[in-house]
């Protein structure tokens with residue numbers, strides 16, 4: 001089929017941020033490929049980028065503003081059972097309803113009774129305007145997004161140690177790595193194109209790879225050393241590596257003297273944290289810990305990459321600090337091929353944070369508690385801004401139960417799939433006075449909403465995404481949105497005008513006079529020194545620019561910290577070994593770990609209505625052959641997985657990829673939602689939940705009567721193969 005147009009854009013799934021050419025005919029995307037001469041992917045795409053586009057034109061897309069026919073009241077809020085429960089309304093009526101209800105809550109309970117989720121899938125411009133609306137119009141800092149649920153542990157740890165939480169090095173450096181460690185990241189399935197560069201470094205350049213992971217991932221097949229530690233024992237493992245580096249004189253004393261602080265107290269704390277001590281906790285042989293420490297410290301340049309296995313923990317910030325300590329000890333930061341690199345999950349989770357989508361900061365982490373910064377934004381927005389940081393998204397839920405939170409504005413988020421302990425989150429949603437959802441599909445949460453605002457997808461609007469290595473890239477209009485759906489930035493602009501008029505603040509509407517996404521970006525960059533050198537024309541010319549980019553003639557910054565850290569000196573942090581996770585016991589003897597499979601994306605809202613769903617059509621419970629034998633189950637048999645919070649039923653996938661005692665459940669499947677099982681315990685600093693360790697039990701189950709395909713054999717369905725593993 002011949003394309004009528006080919007539109008260059010950016011993949012909307014993961015944080016790699018692959019550039020993609022969308023082939024369009026008759027108002028539909030029918031093919032996607034990637035330009036070979038453009039970073040960051042240079043022609044590569046994974047299965048989602050290549051074939052996952054059909055959600056854009058799906059007939060179930062939200063196309064018209066909707067208002068619930070029945071008034072929903074706190075404690076009695078119910079899910080809509082179908083289209084008949086909604087009334088199609090004009091945009092004017094929908095926006096007036098949202099403004100009236102939010103202002104009513106602000107009048108009766110104060111602006112801090114309102115919370116909002118920014119969206120890690122929406123553009124920087126959309127997110128900038130959401131936080132501007134919530135802060136500058138409504139008057140609260142209660143805005144947060146799903147980074148709280150994925151990399152808050154990394155952010156908190158990196159901020160404490162370095163004063164910056166972004167990935168420090170670029171994807172382009174991966175091909176030439178000398179030595180690197182991957183931990184808590186099933187890179188092949190979660191950041192597929194990045195994994196190809198990492199594997200290439202091993203295969204073609206002889207790079208030495210250390211993998212630290214309880215699960216056997218494809219990356220372990222490329223590793224010189226695989227440290228298979230027990231789930232949740234990360235800090236013991238990395239402290240013991242540090243102990244070896246110090247005791248064997250492998251630390252980079254020149255770097256430590258010039259660039260760090262807190263070294264002596266840190267070294268004193270490492271005494272006793274020997275490999276033999278760590279072996280007892282982690283199960284990793286002491287000799288392997290020594291070998292890993294020598295390999296990492298002995299390299300001229302070494303980098304660390306990690307995923308949610310490190311951050312999604314009650315000690316996620318501690319895990320990050322132990323990794324940061326290793327890099328500071330060896331001086332493996334601030335040069336090409338070194339660095340500390342949390343691999344960000346969603347396509348624009350970096351950009352959503354950069355755009356001010358967090359409760360304590362404006363754009364590019366400018367603190368709202370700084371009076372000068374606040375005054376700058378007040379002048380630009382024509383508003384008096386609140387000076388106290390707001391609630392985090394995990395605190396939104398608890399805030400409902402304490403009566404503090406009454407209203408929730410969801411932009412592209414689905415908390416009933418993403419929050420831990422689904423029943424707890426559902427109860428919170430049921431208690432709300434008002435719920436509005438701005439989205440592209442119905443989902444498990446917004447069927448409880450009072451108002452639905454239909455949004456354009458990434459392929460139907462202009463804007464920018466910022467990928468995991470801080471590269472700002474454009475998206476472009478490839479196809480028209482369905483029905484009356486509008487870009488998020490336009491919805492928020494219109495809503496701001498309606499709200500300000502009702503508030504009697506028409507003068508403030510002057511700061512909402514955008515006619516394009518480019519107008520929004522121009523305002524963002526004027527207020528954000530790190531973005532000042534980036535404009536749409538430059539992005540079109542250069543395909544992408546790494547921030548910080550403080551001037552139009554600045555080349556951008558592929559790697560950070562060459563001269564100094566944002567906090568000045570990098571700080572060593574002693575970290576004690578402890579765990580606050582829910583550990584297995586006689587009643588719940590297995591550890592549950594949750595994560596992704598290659599073919600799906602997060603809550604499945606996009607991939608489960610695409611052809612990808614045929615490739616991996618159902619939830620699987622991965623468990624070790626010895627555990628399966630004891631339970632008398634084989635791959636394809638139905639099992640019930642139960643925790644203290646609930647139960648799901650799904651089919652067993654028996655494989656040595658998970659060690660004995662661990663079960664792995666992907667979190668994409670609403671009919672067997674992993675977050676029915678997970679726990680609400682949080683990292684005290686980062687407020688991130690523990691999605692990687694909680695206690696569950698397993699038992700054989702009957703096939704659910706209401707599950708399509710329950711009678712079809714599991715193995716051989718799509719890409720589900722008879723698995724292998726050690």
Ligand code: SF4
Nearest residue numbers: 011013014018046049
């Ligand atoms: Fe899209 Fe990520 Fe796959 Fe690239 S690796 S095509 S960004 S999902």
